[in-house]
Amino acid sequence: MFSRTQTGADPEVEIVSGDAVEFVRGLKQQDGMSIWLCGGGKLAAQLRDEIDELIVKRHPIVIGSGIPLFDGSFDATRFVLATSRTFDTGVQFLTYVQS
DSSP states (O other): OBOSSOOOOOTTOOOBOSOHHHHHHHHHTSSSOOOOOOSOHHHHHHTGGGOOEEEEEEOSOOOSOOOOSSOSOOOOOOEEEEEEEEOTTSOEEEEEEEO
Protein backbone atom coordinates (compact mmCIF):
# COMPACT_ATOMS: atom_id res chain seq x y z
CA MET A 1 0.00 0.00 0.00
CA PHE A 2 1.35 3.42 -0.94
CA SER A 3 0.77 6.10 1.68
CA ARG A 4 2.51 9.22 2.92
CA THR A 5 0.40 9.41 6.07
CA GLN A 6 -0.49 5.83 7.09
CA THR A 7 1.89 4.42 9.68
CA GLY A 8 0.30 1.16 10.72
CA ALA A 9 -2.05 -1.35 9.21
CA ASP A 10 -2.54 -5.08 8.99
CA PRO A 11 0.82 -6.79 9.62
CA GLU A 12 0.33 -8.57 6.27
CA VAL A 13 0.33 -5.19 4.44
CA GLU A 14 3.56 -3.43 3.52
CA ILE A 15 3.27 0.37 3.60
CA VAL A 16 5.50 2.17 1.11
CA SER A 17 6.08 5.89 1.60
CA GLY A 18 9.09 6.26 -0.71
CA ASP A 19 9.41 6.53 -4.48
CA ALA A 20 6.45 4.66 -6.00
CA VAL A 21 8.01 4.38 -9.46
CA GLU A 22 11.21 2.84 -8.10
CA PHE A 23 9.22 0.41 -5.95
CA VAL A 24 6.94 -0.70 -8.81
CA ARG A 25 9.87 -1.14 -11.21
CA GLY A 26 11.47 -3.41 -8.60
CA LEU A 27 8.25 -5.44 -8.31
CA LYS A 28 8.01 -5.83 -12.08
CA GLN A 29 11.47 -7.43 -12.16
CA GLN A 30 10.37 -10.16 -9.74
CA ASP A 31 8.54 -13.34 -10.64
CA GLY A 32 4.94 -13.34 -9.57
CA MET A 33 1.51 -12.07 -10.35
CA SER A 34 0.33 -8.82 -11.91
CA ILE A 35 0.31 -5.51 -10.07
CA TRP A 36 -3.11 -3.95 -9.47
CA LEU A 37 -3.39 -0.19 -8.93
CA CYS A 38 -6.73 0.92 -7.60
CA GLY A 39 -7.73 4.47 -6.66
CA GLY A 40 -5.50 7.52 -6.51
CA GLY A 41 -5.30 9.55 -9.71
CA LYS A 42 -2.15 11.25 -8.45
CA LEU A 43 -0.45 7.87 -7.90
CA ALA A 44 -1.65 6.67 -11.31
CA ALA A 45 -0.11 9.76 -12.96
CA GLN A 46 3.21 9.06 -11.20
CA LEU A 47 3.14 5.44 -12.38
CA ARG A 48 1.76 6.15 -15.88
CA ASP A 49 4.89 4.91 -17.69
CA GLU A 50 4.66 1.59 -15.82
CA ILE A 51 1.02 0.91 -16.77
CA ASP A 52 0.50 -1.46 -19.71
CA GLU A 53 -3.16 -2.36 -19.14
CA LEU A 54 -6.15 -0.33 -17.96
CA ILE A 55 -9.34 -1.81 -16.55
CA VAL A 56 -11.96 0.91 -16.47
CA LYS A 57 -15.18 0.33 -14.52
CA ARG A 58 -17.96 2.47 -15.95
CA HIS A 59 -21.14 2.96 -13.92
CA PRO A 60 -24.26 4.44 -15.58
CA ILE A 61 -24.94 6.78 -12.65
CA VAL A 62 -24.16 10.49 -12.42
CA ILE A 63 -23.47 11.49 -8.81
CA GLY A 64 -21.25 14.56 -9.03
CA SER A 65 -17.52 15.14 -9.19
CA GLY A 66 -15.09 12.27 -9.04
CA ILE A 67 -11.42 11.36 -8.97
CA PRO A 68 -9.50 11.86 -12.23
CA LEU A 69 -8.13 8.65 -13.73
CA PHE A 70 -4.72 10.36 -14.04
CA ASP A 71 -4.28 13.50 -11.95
CA GLY A 72 -1.05 15.09 -13.11
CA SER A 73 1.06 15.61 -16.21
CA PHE A 74 2.20 12.73 -18.41
CA ASP A 75 2.83 12.01 -22.07
CA ALA A 76 -0.13 10.87 -24.16
CA THR A 77 -0.19 7.10 -24.72
CA ARG A 78 -2.60 5.18 -26.93
CA PHE A 79 -4.50 2.23 -25.49
CA VAL A 80 -6.86 -0.01 -27.46
CA LEU A 81 -9.92 -1.86 -26.21
CA ALA A 82 -9.07 -5.54 -25.67
CA THR A 83 -12.19 -6.83 -23.90
CA SER A 84 -15.44 -5.54 -22.48
CA ARG A 85 -18.05 -7.00 -20.20
CA THR A 86 -21.46 -5.50 -19.48
CA PHE A 87 -23.47 -6.59 -16.45
CA ASP A 88 -27.28 -6.61 -16.07
CA THR A 89 -26.97 -3.43 -13.96
CA GLY A 90 -25.38 -1.58 -16.89
CA VAL A 91 -21.96 -1.52 -15.22
CA GLN A 92 -19.17 -2.15 -17.71
CA PHE A 93 -15.62 -3.43 -17.25
CA LEU A 94 -13.49 -2.22 -20.17
CA THR A 95 -9.96 -3.60 -20.53
CA TYR A 96 -7.51 -1.61 -22.62
CA VAL A 97 -3.94 -2.55 -23.55
CA GLN A 98 -1.14 -0.35 -24.73
CA SER A 99 -0.95 -0.28 -28.53
